[in-house]
Amino acid sequence: MIEGAARRVAFFGGSFDPPHLGHLAVARAARAALQLDAILFAPVGAQPLKPQGSTASFDDRLRMTELAISGEPGLEVSCIDAPDPAGHPNYTLDTLHRLRAFFPTDASLFCLMGADSFLSLGQWHGAAEVPFAATLVVASRPGQSLADLESSLPEGVSIADSEPPDLPMGAGTELISYALRNRAGKTAAFHLLPGLDVEISASEIRRQIRSAAAERELLPPAVARYIHEHGLYQ
16 A cells, blocks of 8 residues: 555545446546545455445456556555455445554545445445545536435535535546535535546446457456456356
8 A cells, every 4th residue: 555645545446347447537537636646446345235246256356456557647456445354344434444544644535436336325334424534526427416416415414505625626627526514513525526428337348248249448458358368257
């Protein structure tokens, strides 16, 4: 994991089953908009909301993620969400707390996710605490309304009337910022990356691979080669 002085770091967790160009598009946009020093791609060991598990093994997903981001400045792979030895599910809130303890107190920690993940946020373990453990950055779908997003916030968390804290932002990348408030009156920034047309479904990619009709342009070439060489998703 990255070390050193205070940095602007985003946690990007997910199954990455497989990692695809949509994931890269989201990471690149967030890196540019928020001037992030690093984005940690963290394949999850056991996704609590997917009890059936991932299709590919954790080791395969980890290796594919390494291949997908190879050569991308500021993108790194993290094993912080590796399978728990005791078999317990991985909870994002616990992971964010571990990351917060690892970095200096003045480091800025973000939690990056796509719209699909955000729409299930209310079902997460400790959901109401997640936005206050790390600043949420959500890649919203083109044309998605704020009302749709607000309805997905955890119980007890709402969009506040106040302005979000000022943060350095990159030029040329659209970002919409709000402030969230919980019942105790605590506020946290909440950022949207609007209009990212990255509607690429990992389940659809797996289906295409099984039917021998995979659109390779949806995958980084190195990931497509790895899938073929290891006979994944057949």
